[in-house]
Amino acid sequence: MRTDRESMEYDVVVVGAGPAGLTAAIRLKQRAAEAGREINVCLIEKGSEVGAHILSGAVIEPRVLNELLPQWREMGAPLLTEAKEDRLLLLTETGERKLPTPPQMHNEGNYIVSLGKVCRWLGEQAEALGVEIYPGFAAAEVLYDEDGSVKGVATGDMGIGKDGSQTGNYQPGMELHAKQTIFAEGCRGSLSKELFKKFNLRDGVDPQTYGIGIKELWEVPPEKHQPGLIIHTVGWPLPTDTYGGSFLYHLEDNMVAVGFVVGLDYKNPWLSPYEEFQRYKTHPAIRKHLEGGRRISYGARALSEGGFQSLPKLTFPGGLLVGDTAGFLNVPKIKGTHMAMQSAMVAADAVFDLLSVDSSSEKPQNEATAYPERLKKTWLWKELHSVRNIRPAFKWGLWGGMAYGAIDTFLFRGRAPWTMRHHNDHDQLLDKNKAPRIHYPKPDGVLTFDRLSSVFLSSTNHEENQRCHLQLKSPEVAMTVNFARYGSPETRYCPAGVYEIVGEEAGAPKLQINAQNCLHCKTCDIKDPTQNINWVVPEGGGGPNYSTM
Amino acid sequence: MKVLVPVKRVVDYNVKVRVKADETDVDLANVKMSMNPFDEIAVEEAVRLKEKGIVSEVVAVSCGPAACQDTLRSAMAMGADRGILVESDGELQPLAVAKLLKAVCEKEGPSLLICGKQAIDDDSNQTGQMLAALMDWPQATFASKVELAADKVTVTREIDGGLETLAMALPAVVTTDLRLNEPRYATLPNIMKAKKKPLDTIAADTLGVDIAPRLKTIKVSEPPKRAGGVKVADVADLLNKLRNEAKVI
Numbered sequence: 001m002r003t004d005r006e007s008m009e010y011d012v013v014v015v016g017a018g019p020a021g022l023t024a025a026i027r028l029k030q031r032a033a034e035a036g037r038e039i040n041v042c043l044i045e046k047g048s049e050v051g052a053h054i055l056s057g058a059v060i061e062p063r064v065l066n067e068l069l070p071q072w073r074e075m076g077a078p079l080l081t082e083a084k085e086d087r088l089l090l091l092t093e094t095g096e097r098k099l100p101t102p103p104q105m106h107n108e109g110n111y112i113v114s115l116g117k118v119c120r121w122l123g124e125q126a127e128a129l130g131v132e133i134y135p136g137f138a139a140a141e142v143l144y145d146e147d148g149s150v151k152g153v154a155t156g157d158m159g160i161g162k163d164g165s166q167t168g169n170y171q172p173g174m175e176l177h178a179k180q181t182i183f184a185e186g187c188r189g190s191l192s193k194e195l196f197k198k199f200n201l202r203d204g205v206d207p208q209t210y211g212i213g214i215k216e217l218w219e220v221p222p223e224k225h226q227p228g229l230i231i232h233t234v235g236w237p238l239p240t241d242t243y244g245g246s247f248l249y250h251l252e253d254n255m256v257a258v259g260f261v262v263g264l265d266y267k268n269p270w271l272s273p274y275e276e277f278q279r280y281k282t283h284p285a286i287r288k289h290l291e292g293g294r295r296i297s298y299g300a301r302a303l304s305e306g307g308f309q310s311l312p313k314l315t316f317p318g319g320l321l322v323g324d325t326a327g328f329l330n331v332p333k334i335k336g337t338h339m340a341m342q343s344a345m346v347a348a349d350a351v352f353d354l355l356s357v358d359s360s361s362e363k364p365q366n367e368a369t370a371y372p373e374r375l376k377k378t379w380l381w382k383e384l385h386s387v388r389n390i391r392p393a394f395k396w397g398l399w400g401g402m403a404y405g406a407i408d409t410f411l412f413r414g415r416a417p418w419t420m421r422h423h424n425d426h427d428q429l430l431d432k433n434k435a436p437r438i439h440y441p442k443p444d445g446v447l448t449f450d451r452l453s454s455v456f457l458s459s460t461n462h463e464e465n466q467r468c469h470l471q472l473k474s475p476e477v478a479m480t481v482n483f484a485r486y487g488s489p490e491t492r493y494c495p496a497g498v499y500e501i502v503g504e505e506a507g508a509p510k511l512q513i514n515a516q517n518c519l520h521c522k523t524c525d526i527k528d529p530t531q532n533i534n535w536v537v538p539e540g541g542g543g544p545n546y547s548t549m
Numbered sequence: 550m551k552v553l554v555p556v557k558r559v560v561d562y563n564v565k566v567r568v569k570a571d572e573t574d575v576d577l578a579n580v581k582m583s584m585n586p587f588d589e590i591a592v593e594e595a596v597r598l599k600e601k602g603i604v605s606e607v608v609a610v611s612c613g614p615a616a617c618q619d620t621l622r623s624a625m626a627m628g629a630d631r632g633i634l635v636e637s638d639g640e641l642q643p644l645a646v647a648k649l650l651k652a653v654c655e656k657e658g659p660s661l662l663i664c665g666k667q668a669i670d671d672d673s674n675q676t677g678q679m680l681a682a683l684m685d686w687p688q689a690t691f692a693s694k695v696e697l698a699a700d701k702v703t704v705t706r707e708i709d710g711g712l713e714t715l716a717m718a719l720p721a722v723v724t725t726d727l728r729l730n731e732p733r734y735a736t737l738p739n740i741m742k743a744k745k746k747p748l749d750t751i752a753a754d755t756l757g758v759d760i761a762p763r764l765k766t767i768k769v770s771e772p773p774k775r776a777g778g779v780k781v782a783d784v785a786d787l788l789n790k791l792r793n794e795a796k797v798i
Binding site: 006008047048051052114116117120130134137155158159167169171173174219254296456457459460461545547548 | 563564565569570579580581583731733734736737738740741775
């Protein structure tokens with residue numbers, strides 16, 4: 001117990017200002033207003049402002065937004081570009097072939113958006129409803145009551161130097177106590193990870209499997225701009241045994257979002273998702289969209305791909321999980337926002353009902369069990385269940401996965417009598433000597449770039465004098481296992497060049513961690529072969545400053 | 550004793566600014582904005598003077614659109630007692646801001662005004678000086694140390710040759726340099742408290758001041774890209790390149 005921290009009491013504390021956290025906060029305030037009750041809701045966000053850490057494609061289904069804020073058009077929501085044309089391409093090194101678009105990938109009625117902009121807008125709506133939003137404060141610690149239930153979170157201390165001592169600017173964190181705490185941290189939340197263990201939330205479910213998405217935003221010449229055009233690709237440059245693909249969306253204002261997703265169950269430690277993305281942009285079918293334009297922004301984020309069979313238990317005494325930290329993402333649809341928002345809607349309703357129960361009753365309930373019960377009755381559950389076998393079928397490679405996907409979708413219609421299992425991403429890597437080395441071309445500085453000039457465009461920054469937020473459980477393992485056995489894969493999968501092996505020429509290689517570059521994508525926390533890297537939150541306000549990703 | 554601290558809302562120092570495609574300005578749409586870092590130093594100095602018991606009230610003032618309220622709240626979270634927004638949606642150049650601040654000074658009657666030496670967006674470094682001239686107050690720019698007494702302020706400033714120390718009668722204008730102090734973090738409890746501090750809004754056009762821009766921006770363009778370096782074989786080659794290619798010797 002620390003006594004140096006101030007505390008505040010709220011009805012509900014929400015961790016994370018993404019689509020899920022903001023939806024939950026808005027819904028709670030709406031329910032309270034309808035019922036004529038006061039309910040105070042506090043939302044904290046580690047990014048320097050709402051939207052600063054949001055990165056997504058994104059084509060979104062507006063169905064939950066229609067329900068949450070039916071007047072969103074009149075209210076000026078930044079859903080500006082309707083999806084017009086869907087193309088799915090199979091790329092070979094120089095060729096392209098149009099594939100039939102599977103039903104999940106049809107986008108009629110959907111919108112191409114910057115999810116960062118959408119979250120900023122949702123943040124304004126939430127504040128207008130009276131939600132207290134505090135960006136720049138990271139939830140660093142879960143607080144427990146004496147009975148073991150969650151009683152809130154504490155923000156991180158500020159002003160602790162590299163060596164762990166307090167600097168002149170030291171400020172202790174603050175405790176935020178709540179009757180219910182909603183964890184909406186996004187994929188691989190650092191507190192969710194602790195909650196999984198503490199409450200055994202993952203017992204009896206498959207491990208979560210992930211992907212890393214790397215994205216760039218380009219401003220293209222007006223004559224090349226085709227607002228509403230959606231292109232997805234599979235195939236080149238990835239080998240067929242590696243799950244992944246690309247997206248290219250034409251948004252408003254001559255903007256084109258282009259990105260690449262690689263399943264983190266990839267086996268070859270020499271593979272670099274970043275370099276695959278750079279190489280992909282040189283394909284004739286892609287470069288023609290970007291040539292003559294300029295790259296404006298860059299970023300990366302992990303996403304949950306495990307789907308139905310990887311969903312953890314969603315509630316525990318004092319709190320619950322919503323959105324992608326729970327794993328609500330439909331992989332064949334390549335969409336998670338609608339599910340994140342739906343889970344948050346149902347969770348907020350359950351929390352509100354729970355808080356409305358007469359608290360004088362003998363045994364006050366503090367677990368919102370109605371949330372999973374009700375969620376199972378909504379379209380979300382059915383949707384996630386019906387596509388559950390498609391992602392794992394890609395263990396048979398691109399062709400096997402696509403063939404199975406077609407059979408599962410058209411023949412079984414998602415009702416196959418089996419469920420395929422997932423494995424941990426981190427134990428999939430082959431030894432470096434057993435996997436073919438990959439030689440990536442040098443960047444040209446026009447279409448393809450090196451990591452550091454990319455990271456520059458993410459506007460990422462961390463206060464320099466602070467403890468490294470990428471903690472190694474054992475510093476030796478970085479050399480004895482990661483380097484010796486796998487060739488330090490973290491130097492390749494990290495999209496920000498955080499991990500570097502230095503001193504190799506001098507015969508004394510060692511791992512250097514440039515934590516200041518970190519984009520908070522969480523890939524290292526997921527993919528490190530021995531789970532030696534632990535991602536914890538740095539000082540609030542640190543990390544990327546995305547404007548419209 | 551009352552101290553007035555003008556604070557400007559500028560594009561955040563972490564943001565990589567980008568010129569608009571039509572070269573009329575930098576693109577500020579959806580870009581993170583925050584308090585000018587030099588102004589944070591000014592707020593910090595004023596709050597420290599208050600903590601020392603020399604100053605009784607710190608008033609933050611910002612000129613610009615309604616969004617500047619966020620900047621004022623940041624100043625109040627750091628310790629300013631209240632905020633004044635002089636609201637104006639048009640372009641405000643340093644002279645206009647100095648005139649608006651003059652009107653606020655006449656109303657508030659502060660003994661000292663501490664502001665940033667310049668803003669990181671236009672880097673003008675003019676407002677403090679112009680205000681001192683308009684008010685006919687003494688000024689000390691680029692302060693690296695401020696010592697305040699009941700009737701005078703002693704300021705150490707950084708100049709090319711070293712340090713210069715000035716003593717001025719009050720009221721006076723001081724503009725801050727980087728080395729003056731290291732601004733504190735606004736803590737969450739203080740941010741919460743700042744929401745309840747008074748913030749007054751004055752419409753700029755009610756102050757009877759001509760704020761029309763005097764300068765016209767013709768074009769904004771990115772700096773030329775740096776060409777990559779080359780390795781030279783020897784000194785002769787270097788001299789040859791400097792003389793014939795770079796034409797600098």
